[in-house]
Amino acid sequence: MKLLALQQSYLNRRSNSFRSSGPLDSYSDSAIKSPAAIFWIVLHGLSCLISLVLGFRFSRLVFLLLSTSSTNFYTSPFHSSSELSKTLDLHSVLPTNPVGNIPVPALNNTATNSRVVVGRHGIRIRPWPHPNPVEVMKAHNIIERVQMEQRSQFGVKDPRKIIVVTPTYVRTFQALHLTGVMHSLMLVPYDLVWIVVEAAGISNETASLIAKSGLKTIHVGFNQRMPNSWEERHKLESEMRLRALRIVREKKLDGIVMFADDSNMHSMELFDEIQNVKWFGAVSVGILANSADTNEMADQKKGEEENPPMPVQGPACNVSNMLAGWHTFNTSPFAGKSAVYIDDRAIVLPRMLEWSGFVLNSRLLWKDGDKPDWIKDIDTLDGNIENPLGLIKDPSVVEPLGSCGRQVLLWWLRVEARADSKFPPRWIIDPPLEITVPSKRTLWPDTPPELPANEKPVIGIQEPTVKHTRRTRTSRSKRPSKRKHDEARADRHTEIVSVNARNEMSFDGTAASTIGKSDCSAGLREGENSPAESKIQYTGSRGGAEKNSSEWERSLDRIGFPSKDKLSKRC
Amino acid sequence: MEIWRWVFIGIIFLADFIVKIEPFKLGRSQPTERISGSAGDVLEDDPVGRLKVFVYELPSKYNKKILQKDPRCLNHMFAAEIYMHRFLLSSPVRTLNPEEADWFYTPVYTTCDLTPNGLPLPFKSPRMMRSAIQLISSNWPYWNRTEGADHFFLVPHDFGACFHYQEEKAIERGILPMLQRATLVQTFGQRNHVCLKEGSITIPPYAPPQKMQTHLIPEKTPRSIFVYFRGLFYDVGNDPEGGYYARGARAAVWENFKDNPLFDISTEHPTTYYEDMQRAVFCLCPLGWAPWSPRLVEAVIFGCIPVIIADDIVLPFADAIPWEEIGVYVDEKDVPNLDTILTSIPPEVILRKQRLLANPSMKQAMLFPQPAQSGDAFHQVLNGLARKLPHDKSVYLKPGERVLNWTAGPVGDLKPW
Numbered sequence A: 001m002k003l004l005a006l007q008q009s010y011l012n013r014r015s016n017s018f019r020s021s022g023p024l025d026s027y028s029d030s031a032i033k034s035p036a037a038i039f040w041i042v043l044h045g046l047s048c049l050i051s052l053v054l055g056f057r058f059s060r061l062v063f064l065l066l067s068t069s070s071t072n073f074y075t076s077p078f079h080s081s082s083e084l085s086k087t088l089d090l091h092s093v094l095p096t097n098p099v100g101n102i103p104v105p106a107l108n109n110t111a112t113n114s115r116v117v118v119g120r121h122g123i124r125i126r127p128w129p130h131p132n133p134v135e136v137m138k139a140h141n142i143i144e145r146v147q148m149e150q151r152s153q154f155g156v157k158d159p160r161k162i163i164v165v166t167p168t169y170v171r172t173f174q175a176l177h178l179t180g181v182m183h184s185l186m187l188v189p190y191d192l193v194w195i196v197v198e199a200a201g202i203s204n205e206t207a208s209l210i211a212k213s214g215l216k217t218i219h220v221g222f223n224q225r226m227p228n229s230w231e232e233r234h235k236l237e238s239e240m241r242l243r244a245l246r247i248v249r250e251k252k253l254d255g256i257v258m259f260a261d262d263s264n265m266h267s268m269e270l271f272d273e274i275q276n277v278k279w280f281g282a283v284s285v286g287i288l289a290n291s292a293d294t295n296e297m298a299d300q301k302k303g304e305e306e307n308p309p310m311p312v313q314g315p316a317c318n319v320s321n322m323l324a325g326w327h328t329f330n331t332s333p334f335a336g337k338s339a340v341y342i343d344d345r346a347i348v349l350p351r352m353l354e355w356s357g358f359v360l361n362s363r364l365l366w367k368d369g370d371k372p373d374w375i376k377d378i379d380t381l382d383g384n385i386e387n388p389l390g391l392i393k394d395p396s397v398v399e400p401l402g403s404c405g406r407q408v409l410l411w412w413l414r415v416e417a418r419a420d421s422k423f424p425p426r427w428i429i430d431p432p433l434e435i436t437v438p439s440k441r442t443l444w445p446d447t448p449p450e451l452p453a454n455e456k457p458v459i460g461i462q463e464p465t466v467k468h469t470r471r472t473r474t475s476r477s478k479r480p481s482k483r484k485h486d487e488a489r490a491d492r493h494t495e496i497v498s499v500n501a502r503n504e505m506s507f508d509g510t511a512a513s514t515i516g517k518s519d520c521s522a523g524l525r526e527g528e529n530s531p532a533e534s535k536i537q538y539t540g541s542r543g544g545a546e547k548n549s550s551e552w553e554r555s556l557d558r559i560g561f562p563s564k565d566k567l568s569k570r571c
Numbered sequence B: 001m002e003i004w005r006w007v008f009i010g011i012i013f014l015a016d017f018i019v020k021i022e023p024f025k026l027g028r029s030q031p032t033e034r035i036s037g038s039a040g041d042v043l044e045d046d047p048v049g050r051l052k053v054f055v056y057e058l059p060s061k062y063n064k065k066i067l068q069k070d071p072r073c074l075n076h077m078f079a080a081e082i083y084m085h086r087f088l089l090s091s092p093v094r095t096l097n098p099e100e101a102d103w104f105y106t107p108v109y110t111t112c113d114l115t116p117n118g119l120p121l122p123f124k125s126p127r128m129m130r131s132a133i134q135l136i137s138s139n140w141p142y143w144n145r146t147e148g149a150d151h152f153f154l155v156p157h158d159f160g161a162c163f164h165y166q167e168e169k170a171i172e173r174g175i176l177p178m179l180q181r182a183t184l185v186q187t188f189g190q191r192n193h194v195c196l197k198e199g200s201i202t203i204p205p206y207a208p209p210q211k212m213q214t215h216l217i218p219e220k221t222p223r224s225i226f227v228y229f230r231g232l233f234y235d236v237g238n239d240p241e242g243g244y245y246a247r248g249a250r251a252a253v254w255e256n257f258k259d260n261p262l263f264d265i266s267t268e269h270p271t272t273y274y275e276d277m278q279r280a281v282f283c284l285c286p287l288g289w290a291p292w293s294p295r296l297v298e299a300v301i302f303g304c305i306p307v308i309i310a311d312d313i314v315l316p317f318a319d320a321i322p323w324e325e326i327g328v329y330v331d332e333k334d335v336p337n338l339d340t341i342l343t344s345i346p347p348e349v350i351l352r353k354q355r356l357l358a359n360p361s362m363k364q365a366m367l368f369p370q371p372a373q374s375g376d377a378f379h380q381v382l383n384g385l386a387r388k389l390p391h392d393k394s395v396y397l398k399p400g401e402r403v404l405n406w407t408a409g410p411v412g413d414l415k416p417w
Helices: A002-014 A029-033 A035-054 A057-065 A075-087 A105-109 A135-156 A174-186 A204-211 A230-251 A269-276 A294-305 A403-404 A456-460 A469-478 A492-496 A501-515 A518-531 A547-558 A564-570 B002-024 B064-069 B080-089 B127-139 B142-146 B167-175 B209-213 B245-257 B275-278 B295-301 B332-343 B347-358 B360-365 B377-387
Strands: A162-168 A190-199 A217-223 A258-260 A280-283 A284-288 A314-319 A323-327 A358-361 A406-412 B053-055 B101-105 B151-155 B183-186 B226-228 B263-266 B280-285 B305-309
Touching: A057 B226, A135 B226, A135 B280, A135 B332, A135 B347, A162 A174, A162 A230, A190 A204, A190 A230, A204 A217, A217 A230, A230 A258, A258 A269, A269 A403, A269 A406, A280 A403, A314 A403, A314 A406, A323 A403, A323 B183, B064 B226, B080 B101, B080 B151, B080 B377, B127 B142, B142 B151, B226 B275, B226 B332, B245 B263, B245 B280, B275 B280, B275 B295, B280 B295, B295 B305, B295 B360, B305 B347, B347 B360
Parallel strands: A162 A190, A162 A258, A190 A217, A284 A406, B053 B101, B101 B151, B151 B183, B226 B263, B226 B280, B280 B305
Antiparallel strands: A258 A358, A280 A358, A284 A314, A314 A323
């Protein structure tokens, strides 16, 4: 019985389960009666017991030792490690049928010089089967070389140098924006020159940022400060770009000029696509008009269900793929609601057509040389131009790129902080902080006062407080601040002193969203519900704290604002 | 006369210049190299006019009825026998006059008896073949004239004319005795093996051309995978511990390189299999239960350098295609050092291999398109047959002379089919 079961399991293992096992008729029932079979059964049972004790199929070792004389047995010593690791399963303990294990030597005498034998082979594993870093580097070099070859064969033929023009100025968000553009430019596989024009002169901040790129850069300063209103800012940026174009003319740079505003995001396909421009091209720009106030967006969405503004600016083509007109951003839904000043809470709108959607051949800017007659000379421009279309006399010569404007290759987004928001110079915190303050509290004790988050509830509390209303009202109307910077502002909290519990809730709720984690806000709300403690908590020494902030902190504690350790537990 | 000399030189110069730029005017602007194997630059030869093939008319129980019973035979990797028959029926090399034929073809579909899972059972194939040969030897005199030396048969099964899927059993049976003198066109090829006889023509396994065409991706997609493989490493159903399957080579690949970031290997069946191959530099083509696999065809079509891990394997059309220059051969014992071997290939060699693979005649030679196109695998088979012509005088037997033993082989084979 056992032998039959053994034979069955052996047959199932050796032959494909779905194929008939008819031909394997060599194991007949007559084998049971012979003493040899009984001997094998006993041996098998013994091997089972020993394997159970030892924990691995030692029978293979036995056969290895027994059959070293057989030249056809191909197992090799170093496979045993793999065998050991795999045969700890006690259910599969039964040793292989000795008759089948050793490959029949007789079969191989027809193969004269074959070095390939049939039968069980060892699984070769080298002693340290892990990647070798030198080889990994070599493989990466091979891949690089293959990709370079691919690019030269299937990519753009004769790629031209790309001249990137970026106007910038020192501000909190500059590091964020400029690093993004820098990384995109570092990935471009073509020659590149980056002209960075900086308002208010060359600064170390910008210089240190762009030096990290390793790109060829031309850093020029512009002698005006960046104004605070969006209108003025766009004008100044246009002037700065013209300054860069004059540099292209002076140095007679040869290539394709593109405008990479520092707050835009570029796709890699853009740089491949602009290589196709002949003289003057336009691409489609995706417009991500950002509004910090989600309520406003929701209202806008409800009202605009029939006609959502198409968030793309760029060339529009007719059916024969010729330039027929322009898609511009529909600003009418936002009339009157758009941001006027940088870091206004309202939506920031793009221009009719952004500079970044145009590319031109640098030869158009040269003084001499063969260029088409529809280009105006930069020096003859009397004022500022709103977009590069002001450089050409005949707008129909513009070449639409990106399969006639159907591909959106870059995105426009304007996110900025308040004009006076501070950040550590070069983003290095020096000297190291002595004060340990909870994360909700500002690191910068000298920032101007925080402004209200929500207009409506704050209006409701105007009556009780008399002291500071005038200041907050004026400051509120002129400068509703972005949420990111409304962490501790002193007079804000003096206002809150008299706020009732529900408004506290809303303040905490909205403030908690700045942290952005739901469990934090849950924690805060929970903490907030506890009755206002009157204990005054001072965390750490207040070396440089001014009167404002200490007052503010005391007021926070009075309303039962969650203490530092509560915050840290939940967030 | 002076001026004519200069004109002559000028014309030579111009011609030289034009001829130089000719190779680069390919439609796809990728420079490729001509492929010439040991038989010379023969991939683009036209067999029409070089040979004549006579197709025997067998009763449909040998071909059509079998196909009707199971039409899955048209799509599996052994479908070459069916498509070859169809190609020959309508090809210009076919002749209806057997007296002028150089080669005789017997259309018998031996690999069409499928299990429910789709794998062919070879147990009745010897009897089927034997019965077919008995038929043609009794109805036509051409078999007895040479005892089959100017006949060719397509046997695309795992081990060719040994008609078994298990290597030990196949070796035991050997090639069917009645086919000892015929030319065998098979997918199996291994040097010094019983089941590959001298003078056989190795062909690639059938891979559906339309399916591969629909999965092509743009050529400029950069190749970012270093080594790619999808398939079994351990055949858990039949050989769970490894050692038998692939002679332990696939298991060795897995154990040595499963955590190597350069090796994208797994047992998954992704839907993007063909697309991923086009993004890889090397594609592993290790042996399985038999040394050949459709992976080689797929690697060639998708421009991925095949890494062939199968000792002594004979690749398709080995005399027409110089496989050592196109693929990378790795001995099974060198598998643990596969990463060292592949990374130490100089980049120029890799680029040359890619250029050879990009040659359209190379890709054509691996395919069985319907309808047949010039340079495809059907034509390569005919070219191979044409290269064996003219037949040696010694193959023609004297009347009454017998060489083959018609009763050799296992008893089961002698039963009529």
